[in-house]
Amino acid sequence: MNSRERLNAALNHRQPDRVPLDLGGSAVTGMSVASVYLLRQALQLDPPGTPVKVVEPYQMLGEIAPDLIAALGVDVLPLGKRETLFGFRNEGWKAWDFNRTPVLVPAGFNTTPEADGSLLLYPDGDPCVPPSGKMPAGGYYFDSLNRQLPIDEDHLDPADNLEEFGPISDDDLTYLAAEAERLYTTTDKGILANFGGTAFGDIALVPAPWLKHPKGIRDVAEWYISTAARRDYVSAIFEQQCAIGLANLERIHAVVGERVSAVFVTGTDFGTQAGPFIAPKAYRALFMPYHQAVNHWIHSHTTWKSFIHSCGSVTALLPSFVEAGFDILNPVQTSATGMDPRWLKQQFGSALTFWGGGSDTQKTLAFGTPAQVRAEVKERMEIFGAGGGFVFDAIHNIQARTPLENLTALYQAVQEYR
Secondary structure, three states: OOOHHHHHHHHHHOOOOOOOOOHHHHHHHEEHHHHHHHHHHOOOOOOOOOOOEEEEEOOOOOOOOHHHHHHOOOOOOEEEOEEOOOOOEEEOOEEEEOOEEEEEEEOOEEEEEOOOOOEEHHHHHHOOOOOOOEEEEOOOOOOEEEOOOOOOOHHHHHHHHOOOOOOOOOOHHHHHHHHHHHHHHHHOOEEEEOOOOOOOOOOOOOOOOOOOOOOOOOOOHHHHHHHHOOOHHHHHHHHHHHHHHHHHHHHHHHHHHHHEEEOOOOOOOOOOOOOEEEHHHHHHOHHHHHHHHHHHHHHHHHHOEEEEEEEOOOOHHHHHHHHHHHOOEOOOOOOOOOOHHHHHHHHHOOOOOOEOOOOOOHHHHHHHOOOHHHHHHHHHHHHOOOOEEEOOOOOOOOOOOOOOHHHHHHHHHHHHHH
């Protein structure tokens, strides 16, 4: 099989010739630029000191370039809009030192140092407006800054939280059409698309770090409170966001067609390490109607598979995810309570493709031995890979400071056991 055939077989729960591999297909299946640099050096893809592009500054993710894709046997490529989470585009590259790792950042990556050694980053790269991101001294990614305006309970307007949603532009449609055609015709890879606009209440997006002057409810804690205390307000946002999202999907599908294998619908996290932080009843009342609407449209009009990213222990929510129409679960955080790989495969392996779960970035990959990494990869291939329904990926992005010997052990084991 080629990569696209391999991915599509797995997504349709047929046994592929080998387990498909993703690295960099989305903003939650990538690798810190610091680890990308080390891996490229270990594979002798670059002379020492050759910088790596930062393709998502929010998490400081590194570019998974074609030569690295070929070296590792990666089967998935991303398709999405051109703007980063801070609003500027990946263009106009310039050199930057990232904790002694040589990198290239986009022209809009403009930082201001603070007295405590932290760095401020600005929406749309504009240092004339208040910063929207902050990297602590010695940190490895940015946190969104709280830019919450005073809340007037009597005059809350859902339109303020809908500023970032609207009809997709003709320029973006033209780009997506051309990029989908390029990826489909010049490679044999499967395509994972993220068109945006359908992630209801994704807490990484609520602060809107790309907007210069966000209005509405933008503080993280205040947003979570609002899902209970201002349920009607949040529902009104979701209802209008859903209508806009469905109209955009229709226009996107008209130009992209079936070149896409899977589409990233939502990255809203519903789990903690120990269990869900939203009751199944609350999920079904507030989120599920809109997830169902989006997934129903996808399944009625396309061959795309529907992808949900939700960290933590979500076992109590998995029946609802399936009922809502999701085909793919990511990141499959097997270290969280109740997320035993064998149980997941037995209970949900016929309904869900597990995209992730391959290696624990919190424990094994970060702090284990190469032998432990290899053993975990072998186990996950055997459990999740049987009968298809598995795309190998680490559990969320591979972090900075991951030991190089563990990185190399990971991908050596993938090749051996996939």
